[in-house]
Amino acid sequence: xxxxxxxxxxxxxxxxxxxxxxxxxxxxxxxxxxxxxxxxxxxxxxxxxxxxxxxxxxxxxxxxxxxxxxxxxxxxxxxxxxxxxxxxxxxxxxxxxxxxxxxxxxxxxxxxxxxxxxxxxxxxxxxxxxxxxxxxxxxxxxxxxxxxxxxxxxxxxxxxxxxxxxxxxxxxxxxxxxxxxxxxxxxxxxxxxxxxxxxxxxxxxxxxxxxxxxxxxxxxxxxxxxxxxxxxxxxxxxxxxxxxxxxxxxxxxxxxxxxxxxxxxxxxx
Amino acid sequence: xxxxxxxxxxxxxxxxxxxxxxxxxxxxxxxxxxxxxxxxxxxxxxxxxxxxxxxxxxxxxxxxxxxxxxxxxxxxxxxxxxxxxxxxxxxxxxxxxxxxxxxxxxxxxxxxxxxxxxxxxxxxxxxxxxxxxxxxxxxxxxxxxxxxxxxxxxxxxxxxxxxxxxxxxxxxxxxxxxxxxxxxxxxxxxxxxxxxxxxxxxxxxxxxxxxxxxxxxxxxxxxxxxxxxxxxxxxxxxxxxxxxxxxxxxxxxxxxxxxxxxxxxxxxx
Numbered sequence: 016x017x018x019x020x021x022x023x024x025x026x027x028x029x030x031x032x033x034x035x036x037x038x039x040x041x042x043x044x045x046x047x048x049x050x051x052x053x054x055x056x057x058x059x060x061x062x063x064x065x066x067x068x069x070x071x072x073x074x075x076x077x078x079x080x081x082x083x084x085x086x087x088x089x090x091x092x093x094x095x096x097x098x099x100x101x102x103x104x105x106x107x108x109x110x111x112x113x114x115x116x117x118x119x120x121x122x123x124x125x126x127x128x129x130x131x132x133x134x135x136x137x138x139x140x141x142x143x144x145x146x147x148x149x150x151x152x153x154x155x156x157x158x159x160x161x162x163x164x165x166x167x168x169x170x171x172x173x174x175x176x177x178x179x180x181x182x183x184x185x186x187x188x189x190x191x192x193x194x195x196x197x198x199x200x201x202x203x204x205x206x207x208x209x210x211x212x213x214x215x216x217x218x219x220x221x222x223x224x225x226x227x228x229x230x231x232x233x234x235x236x237x238x239x240x241x242x243x244x245x246x247x248x249x250x251x252x253x254x255x256x257x258x259x260x261x262x263x264x265x266x267x268x269x270x271x272x273x274x275x276x277x278x279x280x281x282x283x284x
Numbered sequence: 285x286x287x288x289x290x291x292x293x294x295x296x297x298x299x300x301x302x303x304x305x306x307x308x309x310x311x312x313x314x315x316x317x318x319x320x321x322x323x324x325x326x327x328x329x330x331x332x333x334x335x336x337x338x339x340x341x342x343x344x345x346x347x348x349x350x351x352x353x354x355x356x357x358x359x360x361x362x363x364x365x366x367x368x369x370x371x372x373x374x375x376x377x378x379x380x381x382x383x384x385x386x387x388x389x390x391x392x393x394x395x396x397x398x399x400x401x402x403x404x405x406x407x408x409x410x411x412x413x414x415x416x417x418x419x420x421x422x423x424x425x426x427x428x429x430x431x432x433x434x435x436x437x438x439x440x441x442x443x444x445x446x447x448x449x450x451x452x453x454x455x456x457x458x459x460x461x462x463x464x465x466x467x468x469x470x471x472x473x474x475x476x477x478x479x480x481x482x483x484x485x486x487x488x489x490x491x492x493x494x495x496x497x498x499x500x501x502x503x504x505x506x507x508x509x510x511x512x513x514x515x516x517x518x519x520x521x522x523x524x525x526x527x528x529x530x531x532x533x534x535x536x537x538x539x540x541x542x543x544x545x546x547x548x549x550x551x552x553x
Contacts, residue, residue, distance in 0.1 A: 078384045114521075163381040174444065
């Protein structure tokens with residue numbers, strides 16, 4: 016099954032478009048988890064147990080797993096999410112030339128992480144994305160307009176002809192979508208750009224970060240993020256660290272936060 | 285000592301501007317190394333032993349180390365290169381928002397990989413690079429004009445006012461260089477753009493890939509890649525896999541290939 020079909024079924028079965036971002040910052044994990052062999056694996060399992068009924072997908076953030084133990088924890092967290100039948104988007108934002116891109120794309124294979132989708136950067140152009148795109152069962156979310164202030168530095172630059180760079184990326188992503196597996200990453204904090212991107216790429220599902228800690232608008236994220244009902248609105252820290260400081264109760268707090276945000280998003284669907 | 289000072293001393297002591305790229309594709313490592321606990325570590329040590337006299341720097345490619353064993357091999361390969369007093373540029377092309385960027389920047393810290401410099405993507409703008417830039421002892425090579433065909437898709441787009449996107453990145457990188465630790469990645473395969481980037485960023489050292497397997501021009505790489513004699517011309521597969529198929533002799537072949545390319549580059553210095 017193709018990624019966006021699988022995601023559509025998951026959204027139907029859970030009634031949720033919430034993507035739960037997994038950012039296991041070792042400095043913020045509950046104290047008692049550090050007794051485990053792999054604290055991030057133990058943390059991930061508890062977070063998945065507590066939130067999966069509200070999660071259309073998980074989005075582990077590669078940055079927080081980049082060491083030997085972390086990579087093992089990442090592998091096993093993805094497997095555990097799959098055990099709960101939740102698709103996984105690896106937030107890696109990779110983008111590189113030819114043979115290196117082919118190597119990065121292997122992260123999607125079962126012999127490696129087996130993620131269902133990945134975030135990628137468009138700066139190196141079409142051929143840098145082809146190894147990801149050619150894995151037709153997998154989803155490829157291309158960075159378009161990001162949720163940070165510096166997103167404007169290049170992405171909002173006006174091109175000759177009047178189009179902005181992120182608009183160009185949105186249009187190109189439509190061309191790159193020959194196999195129906197392309198989505199866009201568009202931050203909820205840039206509402207005008209989110210609406211504009213939806214106009215330019217009417218058929219692409221978006222992954223919309225920024226509605227939690229970053230303060231983006233949930234209504235706009237839902238209104239513009241979904242294409243035919245398919246898309247993801249992501250929150251990470253505002254869910255997984257909702258119970259920070261409460262030690263044993265952290266997972267329960269994460270579950271409650273996921274449920275609240277799921278409901279808030281559903282008010283706008 | 286700042287990265288580019290350290291690099292300058294290394295270039296002086298070796299008489300080489302060659303950067304040896306480490307792409308340990310497991311499918312291409314000599315058969316006998318697979319008997320080792322960590323084949324990529326064993327491979328890296330032998331390559332470093334054979335090439336370090338000709339190497340101004342090493343550039344391990346993160347893509348080829350992204351699994352639990354790989355991450356250990358990467359840590360130890362960097363440490364081994366440091367044991368030979370060779371600076372290490374981690375080729376990671378990372379670029380992400382706020383707290384994720386801060387996490388990725390930790391790759392430069394001794395508690396993590398302890399790389400001396402890193403390659404980053406500019407697509408997310410200044411604030412996404414700040415955590416790297418603020419590590420003032422480390423070098424930050426910003427992707428500008430890449431060596432792949434698709435590099436033109438976005439990087440060559442003309443902005444309103446006539447400037448191309450990669451030219452804008454080159455100018456911005458000059459602004460981002462407040463602490464003297466910014467360099468640019470500019471491929472040798474795009475010679476016109478390489479020359480133009482040098483005009484726009486006269487003081488920034490370049491990391492110039494593409495002179496090996498990709499067929500870029502060595503003369504142009506040296507002519508435009510160095511700023512005050514400081515910069516790096518990279519070759520990866522054409523050196524480290526020069527002895528592919530020769531099993532035990534692979535390292536000797538890599539050493540000979542590094543020496544040849546060092547000499548060829550020095551003809552143009």
